[in-house]
Amino acid sequence: MDSVFKALSDPHRRKILTLLRKRDLSVTEIQKHFPFTGATLSHHLDTLKRANLVITERRGQFIFYSLNTSVFEDVLKSFYSLFSH
Amino acid sequence: MDSVFKALSDPHRRKILTLLRKRDLSVTEIQKHFPFTGATLSHHLDTLKRANLVITERRGQFIFYSLNTSVFEDVLKSFYSLFSH
């Protein structure tokens, strides 16, 4: 769960997640929303992937990223457990 | 909200929050649960305080830290907004 909180600690990565809420996006599409290079974006995506927050699927020339909704309940539980008395 | 996620990204700081779930604790009491120095602990507490996750109150010689429950709903909303479609 440590990798999850680490992944969420960066505002760019959180923005990527909110972008993916609407629909799956290729790296190129995600790239349009950020000022940094593709290499940097690739690192951020890797961080999200290692935290199991996103999943990837190649569709021809593109790799699409999408939210891995199955882990969100776990994350939420962990989050609650920090605060509830 | 950035400071909140940053604050939560460190496992020691998350452990501090879980310790405070049971009851308010002085710095010395919190210290017993960690291997690092008081100076380091003080920095972690400062990070939590700046994120508005804890509040402090001096009681004589001691400073007690407690969960600032009033912000948790905000944090939770922000958290949900990352994931819900």
Place this chain on the structure above:
DNA sequence: TTAGTATTTAGATAGTTATCTAATTATCTA
């Protein structure tokens, strides 16, 4: 008011993270 305890702040350093450019790998299409 002085000695002791509690906590924070200052200053330094090592490790981590975000970022870049350049090189590499994977796929598509002409």
Place this chain on the structure above:
DNA sequence: TAGATAATTAGATAACTATCTAAATACTAA
């Protein structure tokens, strides 16, 4: 199959973070 596009990986660097020791501040109690 060659050239173009998509994405990742390698290698470097600057900024940030966690940590330490030492010094400073705040309070208590003798």
